[in-house]
Amino acid sequence: MNRSTEVAQTIVAQISDPHIKRPGEVAYGVIDTAQALGRCVQFLNSLVPKPDIVVVSGDIADSGRDEEYRHFQELMAPLVIPFVILPGNHDDRAAIRRSFPAAADLRSEGPLNAVMRLDHLVLVLLDSSVPGEPHGFLGSDTLAWLDVRLCEDAESPALIFLHHPPFVTGIRHMDVQNLRNADALAEVVARHERVRLVAAGHVHRAAFTLFAGVPAVIAPGISHAVALDLDPAGLPAFRLETPGLYLHIWTRGDVTGQLVSHALPIGMFDGPYPFFDAEGRLR
Numbered sequence: 107m108n109r110s111t112e113v114a115q116t117i118v119a120q121i122s123d124p125h126i127k128r129p130g131e132v133a134y135g136v137i138d139t140a141q142a143l144g145r146c147v148q149f150l151n152s153l154v155p156k157p158d159i160v161v162v163s164g165d166i167a168d169s170g171r172d173e174e175y176r177h178f179q180e181l182m183a184p185l186v187i188p189f190v191i192l193p194g195n196h197d198d199r200a201a202i203r204r205s206f207p208a209a210a211d212l213r214s215e216g217p218l219n220a221v222m223r224l225d226h227l228v229l230v231l232l233d234s235s236v237p238g239e240p241h242g243f244l245g246s247d248t249l250a251w252l253d254v255r256l257c258e259d260a261e262s263p264a265l266i267f268l269h270h271p272p273f274v275t276g277i278r279h280m281d282v283q284n285l286r287n288a289d290a291l292a293e294v295v296a297r298h299e300r301v302r303l304v305a306a307g308h309v310h311r312a313a314f315t316l317f318a319g320v321p322a323v324i325a326p327g328i329s330h331a332v333a334l335d336l337d338p339a340g341l342p343a344f345r346l347e348t349p350g351l352y353l354h355i356w357t358r359g360d361v362t363g364q365l366v367s368h369a370l371p372i373g374m375f376d377g378p379y380p381f382f383d384a385e386g387r388l389r
């Protein structure tokens with residue numbers, strides 16, 4: 107998937123929290139999440155160069171219904187880039203297994219963890235969902251599985267994706283739903299220097315920190331944002347802010363490589379306007 111022999115780049119797009127409803131329904135009485143996903147797909151298709159893969163970091167469906175996953179697949183059908191999904195707290199593992207049999211592992215139940223290689227990168231998708239609960243938790247089986255996966259192919263940088271952030275954001279009503287056993291994940295991550303990113307969703311807004319010494323992000327939502335309310339007594343609320351996504355770009359150098367994450371607003375904006383005129387003068 108390298109585009110040139112001079113610069114080896116791998117581009118991983120991360121979109122999050124589509125919250126797809128059944129056709130004709132809106133979320134929370136206001137949000138046309140299907141329209142938002144359609145706009146996001148169009149935007150992804152317009153990128154040059156195209157990302158190599160799209161990771162959808164949870165809350166695929168709003169209520170975990172089969173019809174919602176069917177609707178999601180219909181809306182994603184025009185996407186010209188391969189995509190992978192992981193579950194969020196609004197999802198249902200059994201319904202995902204029915205709707206995406208190729209994405210699920212062979213077990214009939216349990217967490218939907220996955221690992222894949224993409225050029226020089228290894229992507230690890232963790233299932234932090236807890237059936238029937240809004241908060242996140244990684245079971246001991248998932249943590250042991252992660253440790254084993256990170257011992258394999260140890261030369262390749264690894265990016266970890268999961269729905270629930272393993273760190274607080276200051277938005278109290280969301281922080282109480284975070285990954286409850288973040289310390290256990292940190293222990294595993296800290297054992298493996300090859301982990302270059304921990305990327306979550308759930309909060310529907312871009313945020314950055316360090317986690318176990320590794321850059322960690324939350325992806326913006328592709329339709330609606332959780333309101334940034336830092337009052338500990340603040341009530342759960344959302345805003346229709348400009349939606350966004352990440353492009354995580356791995357550039358391989360002679361000896362090592364570098365990961366850069368771009369947060370992009372989704373939309374068609376005026377431009378690009380060239381800085382220089384035909385004679386090479388700054389306009």
Ligand SMILES: [Fe+2]
Nearest residue numbers: 123165194308
């Ligand atoms: Fe969500």
